[in-house]
Amino acid sequence: MVNMRKVFIFALIWLVCISNLFAQPAVSLDRKAIANSTQLSEAQLISDFEVNGLKVIVKRRPSAATVAVGLFVKGGVSSLTKQDAGIENLSLSLAIEGGKNFPKEVLRKELSRTGSVLNVEAGEDYSVVSLLSTKKNFDKSWQFFTDVILNPAFDEKDLPIVKEKILTTLKNKNISPDDFLDVLQRQYVFINHPYSIDPLGTEENLNRFTLDDIKNYYRGILQTSRLLLVIVGNVEIEQIRKKVSDAFSSLPKGDYKKAALPQLEFKQPRIHISARPLQTNYVRGIFAAPSISDPDYYPMKVAISLLQSRLHQEIRLRRQLSYAPDASMEDNEANTASIYASTVDVEETVKIMLEEIKKMREQLPDEDSFVGLPGFFSTTYYLRLETNAAQVGELARYEIIGGGWRNSLLFLEKINQVKPEDIKRVAQKYMKNISFVLITNNDNIGKKVFLEQ
Known part of the structure; x- marks a missing residue:
């Protein structure tokens, strides 16, 4: 079920990108107007x-x-x-x-x-x-x-x-x-x-x-x-x-004060290997990411989606090294993002992952891959918040760790403001010093590819 959902999302990215390639500039203005109108009606x-x-x-x-x-x-x-x-x-x-x-x-x-x-x-x-x-x-x-x-x-x-x-x-x-x-x-x-x-x-x-x-x-x-x-x-x-x-009304108020939460530190690349008798390898690379209260959250959200699309293209479609390579970002107060794959050739897979991250740190995203993302985020945003329970969670998350529930209404507006240079900037700032955890049955896997970032 999880893999099928990922396939659907990648297909959705592709369809949205194709449709936007043939869109006129006026469509972007309409999308912005719709987002502002939606924000106003939601707030009411x-x-x-x-x-x-x-x-x-x-x-x-x-x-x-x-x-x-x-x-x-x-x-x-x-x-x-x-x-x-x-x-x-x-x-x-x-x-x-x-x-x-x-x-x-x-x-x-x-x-x-x-x-x-x-x-x-x-x-x-x-x-x-x-x-x-x-x-x-x-x-x-x-x-x-x-x-x-x-x-x-x-x-x-x-x-x-x-x-x-x-x-x-x-x-x-x-x-x-x-x-x-x-x-x-x-x-x-x-x-x-x-x-x-x-x-x-x-x-x-x-x-x-x-x-x-x-x-x-x-x-x-x-x-x-x-x-x-x-x-x-x-x-x-x-x-x-x-x-x-x-x-x-009869509950005690108390005097609860939220304790300051330290940010996670990623000072250097690391790798931890756990041996298990499996037919394939499971690897995840974790790195720092901005929380939803940080202005960098929105360009990082776009950057991770671009990275996810690139990993799918390079690792699954071109090399057939993994069925569902992934890049994702959490929504925690001390936040992280990660890259993931299950693969028989973990060294080659990680090498490609790090190469794609290096490209994002060094190059601006090309126009074709960037232009369709606002439409993709608009579609997935409404799908994600389709249920009342999902909206309860979204409002609470922004109220508790995102600077207040009103900020939840700005999501699409902030996403639409992201520029290609923002993608490169957050890639340089956050996509580094990756800590890997690996589950493998191969005693001969070297650490070099994981640590040379």
Whole structure:
């Protein structure tokens, strides 16, 4: 499924580029006007307010059949130590098992009856308890959403079950080669940085945490200064304001202050090799990237898309060295980008990757490859934010680490302002001192190609 999605994206880039080659200059002006008009109309649908220190962002989508809600806990792994890694995800996961008014069995029946979904995700920069509901059943869904958050049952019988689910996820990371690259990246690239901590924790930690540990930690995060609530759907602002006030006005405000997060340092090329009995090699090269609060984020986003297209052309189509070579950029506060391939000839593949990066550092992108990208980003932007849940995540990400939710509305405008010289500049600034993690069964692979950048 992942590979087919990548094939679709590359096909989409090609189609957009071809269509733009034959476009008249007036089309660019129309696109800019449409982007500005869209930005204005989107802003008119979004409101924010505070209740007892809790920031609330609401976006109305009048035609939406569903409502998505996210209660975000700020801090992420920078608020954890290696000793308590995983406790936030565990406490939130246990909380949504049931509340005092909606015990586990009642809650399960209500979720099934109303077609609602409760979920927890823990990331590097924040965690979230999410709700997806139909508009028709939103009032009822809101009741059990707020119940599990404000009055979690924390039933001791549920604790080993929740722990086992998380432990299974952790064990699976060591089975899949692609997931194991993530493990290696945390251990060897993010070493001595908060991102070296897995938000899911460790097997040792999970087995050690008691119910009292979980309750004590949960009480500490349930303060409005540390929370953010985002709602997207066919809802009325004043009704939401009343619901939030009724539910959250009695929570303590607390005095949460976000800790400064150090940037990741890439001072020199590095390579870590992990031996595994596999038929192919899996390699990822990680390097620094600007966060979404940095003006360089937008030219870097374009640069990575160009690099992805070039790697696909050179490595898959021309050399048939890898089915799905990739270049991507994360959206974290301390951000990174990466190049990736699974291949039988890893040295030749990495050599080509580094050659393409060198070209981007030394040469301006040619007009043919650059002109179609605004259309591509416009298309993928709307596809990516098609669901209410995706829009909840986007608004929260910009609010927490991107300088405020209003900046999320500027994405297409900023992308359209990127010039060829911006691509060369960010390639020179960020695409260097790449740290590689490699999974291989070949003892004869040399490090030279990885380190001569």
